[in-house]
Amino acid sequence: MATAAEHRTARAQADGTADEAARTAAYEAVFDAAVAADERIEPRDWMPDAYRSTLVRQIAQHAHSEIIGMQPEANWITRAPSLRRKAILMAKVQDEAGHGLYLYSAAETLGTSRDELLDKLHTGRQKYSSIFNYPTLTWADVGAIGWLVDGAAITNQVPLCRCSYGPYARAMVRICKEESFHQRQGYELLLALSRGTPEQHEMAQDAVNRWWWPSLMMFGPPDDESAHSAQSMAWKIKRHSNDELRQRFVDICVPQAESLGLTLPDPELKWNEERGHHDFGAIDWTEFWEVLKGNGPCNEQRIAQRRQAHEEGAWVREAAAAYAGKRAASNGEAR
């Protein structure tokens, strides 16, 4: 493993290479060595075009998920059953907007812009996590999202804190701290329901029944069908395979479900002594691909609301730009 100083020297040498093709090859060698040495790639470093575009895709999709993910939870803000829960939920949705902001900033370091990315979201050219195409039908869904959806997100995202791209890794450190907090709050919400009246307990169980499988789908397609996995792992954007993380998540959830006093809706779920893991039933991949294609329960509604907010806010953004322009002009005159 090379040291950071050696890489700096190699970079300087690459800069000095005259022939363009040779220079690119030299840059590539420096890049590969930096990734191999677990160094962070920073915005001004040379990087392969495909590395840049795969990161833009992944970070944008992550940012979009935070923004679309506000909707299913915001759906319950006005109906939260106590002022304490209402405050917690509002703070959580606010955090998600903040996470969206960090992530768009991280994506912008790669030479794109928030406007461009939002446009791609609004026109369906970039995706967001398929989980947010499921509806929140009862208050318990807010807890199930916190416990399972945020739990799955954390399992996915903690390794991203060591991702090879510096700005993304640093954004993830901040995001993961807040997500763990949300996850505990979700668990605590479900626990209150589970220990509450029989109706509340049933509400909690029903929510877990509906969110369990979609949460397992959050880890993406099985390893042999995952298009970007191999390259992303080689570049150390990803650190673990989809199936590996999914297994880790199942193993974490089983004892938590027990202490919640709730069951997971999978008759095949059981401890496998030999593997040292829980075996679990088959995921309905047809449903997964349908939701991904836009045929989930809320796909249209989510994008329509996002577009509507954006379109109805256009005059506000124009006003802010016009006002800023006038201020800049009058400051210019004052000088």
Add this chain to the structure above:
Amino acid sequence: MVLSHRLGEWAGKAPVLEEEVALANIALDLLGQARVLLSMAGDEDELAYLREERDFRNLQLVEQPNGDFAHTITRQLYFSTYQRLLYAELAAGDGQFAPLAAKAVKEVAYHQDHAEQWTLRLGDGTAESHRRMREACEALWRYTAEMFHPVEGVDVNWKDLETSWLESVSAVLRRATLDVPEGPRSGAWTAGAGRQGLHTEPFGRMLAEMQHLHRSHPGASW
């Protein structure tokens, strides 16, 4: 509590991401203040979720629907300017609300600044934003006098508060190239009515949504 609820309705619908954060932030501050106040009077959830519309004492201004962003900002400008002046005076005194006011005055100063900045941007932005802002200022003007009807147990000089409020709001509106509305600041119905439990029609609908789940599970804890 009522205004916080209205701001909560913006979640996921704001014109820019930064405003999602700002509006939620203000909503949370207001909810925090409401919880302290309600707890001083009794059980916060009982008071929030189990009172009927006629028992609520909030101002009619804060229950007004969000409307467009200009309406939300105008409502915020009118109310946060009032809160800032009121809390500053309460914080300086030694009444039972002084500790709450001392903490809240910092928050409402931020709210007032936020509303003022947007009033300037919208009023002095484009022709469209100016028109919307003018309409909003006029539409909500009739709910502004009720803020200065004396509240029992709150020892402030309401007359002076009203004068300061008018000066402050007028100055912001003029800087934003907006006319100070000329219409009456109260009607036969609006003056002090909210304080007597007389509300506008949208309020009942808001409460129905807010209280539904809590009321569906009597005695449950959440």
